[in-house]
Amino acid sequence: MGLWRGIVLLLAFMIIGRGEGQLVENFYRSSCPNVESIVQQAVSTKFSQTFTTIPATLRLFFHDCFVEGCDASIMISSPNNDAEKDAPDNISLAGDGFDTVIKAKQAVEQACPGKVSCADILAIAARDVVVLAGGPSFNVELGRRDGLISQASLVAGNLPEPTFNLNQLKTIFAKNNLSQNDMIALSGAHTVGFSHCSRFSNRLYSFSSSSPVDPSLNPTYAQQLEAGCPQNVDPSIAVDLDPVTPRAFDNVYYQNLVAGKGLLTSDQVLYTDPTSQPTIVDFANNPGDFNGAFTAAMRKLGRVGVKTGKDGQIRTDCTAFNS
Ligand code: HEM
Ligand SMILES: *[C@@H]1O[C@H](CO)[C@@H](O)[C@H](O)[C@H]1NC(C)=O
Ligand SMILES: CC(=O)N[C@H]1CO[C@H](CO)[C@@H](O)[C@@H]1O
Numbered sequence: 001m002g003l004w005r006g007i008v009l010l011l012a013f014m015i016i017g018r019g020e021g022q023l024v025e026n027f028y029r030s031s032c033p034n035v036e037s038i039v040q041q042a043v044s045t046k047f048s049q050t051f052t053t054i055p056a057t058l059r060l061f062f063h064d065c066f067v068e069g070c071d072a073s074i075m076i077s078s079p080n081n082d083a084e085k086d087a088p089d090n091i092s093l094a095g096d097g098f099d100t101v102i103k104a105k106q107a108v109e110q111a112c113p114g115k116v117s118c119a120d121i122l123a124i125a126a127r128d129v130v131v132l133a134g135g136p137s138f139n140v141e142l143g144r145r146d147g148l149i150s151q152a153s154l155v156a157g158n159l160p161e162p163t164f165n166l167n168q169l170k171t172i173f174a175k176n177n178l179s180q181n182d183m184i185a186l187s188g189a190h191t192v193g194f195s196h197c198s199r200f201s202n203r204l205y206s207f208s209s210s211s212p213v214d215p216s217l218n219p220t221y222a223q224q225l226e227a228g229c230p231q232n233v234d235p236s237i238a239v240d241l242d243p244v245t246p247r248a249f250d251n252v253y254y255q256n257l258v259a260g261k262g263l264l265t266s267d268q269v270l271y272t273d274p275t276s277q278p279t280i281v282d283f284a285n286n287p288g289d290f291n292g293a294f295t296a297a298m299r300k301l302g303r304v305g306v307k308t309g310k311d312g313q314i315r316t317d318c319t320a321f322n323s
Contacts, residue, residue, distance in 0.1 A: 023141035023303060027120075032112035036140075039121055042104035043128040046096070051247060054129040055193025056097030061126035062189070062301065063093060064119070066176060067158045069305020071147030071312060072118035075101060077319040078150070087155035098319075100125055105318050118318035119144035123302050130298075133192055135249030138295035141302060145312030148321060162199045162264040166273040169266060176304045178297065184270055184279050185293035186301060190263070191253040192246065194238035197229035200264050205231055216268050218260030225263075239263070251291075254284035 028035045047053045064074040067084055075098065076083045085093065101122050108116045120142045131137045160172050166180075173183040203214035204226050213222050221243065228239045240246035241263050242253050253267075257280050262268030271280045283290040313322050 022308065023143045023306060025139045025141055027142035028112075028116060031115045032108065034111060035108055035116050035120075035142075036124055038107050038111055039104045039124040040128050042107045043100055043125050044132060046100045046103055047129070047132050050096055052094050052096040052193075053100055054133045054249075055189075056094035057100045057122075057125050057129045058097075058189050059193065060093055060097035060101070061122050062186070063159060064122060065301050065304045066172075067155050068147055068149055069307065070119050070123060070144055070302055071305065071307050072101075072122055072144075072315065072318055073147040073150040075118055075122070075315075075318040076150035076321065082152045083150040084152060084155055085150075087152035100129075101318055109316070114314055114316065117144050117146045117312075117314050119146050119306070121318070126302075127298065130249055130294075133247065133249035135191075136291035136295050138298060141299060143306075143308050144302075145307040145309075146315040146318075147307060147312050160266060162195070162266050163202070164266045164269075166269050166276055169269070176301075178300055178304075180276060181279060181293060182297035182300055184276055184283070185290065185297040187267060187270060188251070188253050188283065188290060188294055190241040190267055191249055191251075193241050195241055195263055196235065196238045197233050198235060200225075201229055201231070203265060204229065214265070214268075216260060216262075216272050221259075221261045241267075251283055251287045254280050254290065258284050 043053065043057070060074060061070070064070055064072060067073065074084050074093075076085070078086065085098075101118060104121050104125055105116075105118055108121060120140075123140050123142070123144065127138060127140050158172075160169055164172070169183055170180050173179070173186075178186070203217060204222060205212055207214040213219075217225075224243070225239065229237065242256060243261055243263075244256055245252045256262060257268060257271040260268070262271065270276045283293070316322055
């Protein structure tokens with residue numbers, strides 16, 4: 001029955017072929033069964049030293065995925081300062097995110113040398129920091145390989161700017177297979193962490209000729225921001241992205257937007273634009289809707305541009321390509 005054998009073989013190839021290139025939750029079941037608890041332990045040790053672990057790791061994951069895919073390309077250190085992390089758009093990625101991944105990788109290498117990619121460790125750590133800040137847990141798909149390219153010149157144009165309007169935000173997320181709903185849910189990451197004054201000071205001092213202060217800013221909040229960010233302030237000064245519950249991973253970020261307390265233009269526009277406003281109101285009123293949308297969107301973010309199978313490599317040191 002050559003024909004049947006052919007059909008069976010064809011079906012088998014189709015199934016295997018489809019499986020290739022996809023992530024799975026239990027990827028390290030036999031090669032490193034405790035990887036998730038080892039990473040979790042390293043992340044919570046780092047968190048006990050500094051809260052910045054949380055926003056820094058979450059943002060690092062986002063920036064990694066949007067440039068060359070979720071492949072730990074952002075972790076590479078270049079002696080010439082021309083790797084992805086050196087681009088001006090890395091906008092002060094806090095060192096604590098890098099340190100979290102490096103520490104977790106060292107712990108994982110002790111248990112299972114050469115098995116687990118830095119890209120997967122960053123994806124697990126990003127989930128763990130959300131949980132440590134009181135946010136929702138979710139299963140992380142694994143099987144990413146580490147990328148072989150990391151160039152500062154590839155960053156420009158691939159990350160959203162804080163001055164973006166809704167269409168610009170939608171476009172850059174759509175390029176990464178993420179919907180408007182995903183984009184709104186992932187913006188909820190701004191429930192923790194800081195922004196430097198320069199990223200939004202146009203909203204306080206030079207919004208338009210008729211109104212120096214952005215009229216979509218809550219006036220009391222605008223005064224608070226002017227106090228924290230006076231003109232010509234030291235460029236190292238930063239303020240909380242969520243002025244109400246800056247250390248909790250919760251839906252208060254969306255309640256802030258309804259109250260005119262979105263820090264960046266790209267935050268506040270999600271409420272002022274009528275096409276996204278209903279989602280903001282929903283997430284502000286229903287934490288369960290936000291948690292569900294956020295966890296689904298984090299899993300989708302984790303699939304962006306991944307290398308699997310024989311592509312890429314498993315780095316030994318997350319900050320350097322294997323020699
Ligand atoms: C929607 C478009 C987005 C824009 C325009 C944007 C822009 C920014 C800007 C300008 C900052 C301040 C950086 C600084 O001054 O140091 C920031 C911080 C941050 N962003 Fe975003 N972001 C976006 C989406 C995201 C997403 C999707 C995530 C993660 C899922 C994320 C996570 C964070 C975190 C956690 C911080 C705080 C970092 C820290 O305190 O170290 N952002 N973002
Ligand atoms: C988006 O999805 C398509 C179809 O699954 C895939 O071919 C493409 O590589 C994805 N793009 C990114 C940036 O992940
Ligand atoms: C964490 C990190 O590597 N930050 C770099 C971002 O890019 C600037 C140059 O634009 C570097 O000075 C920082 O060290």
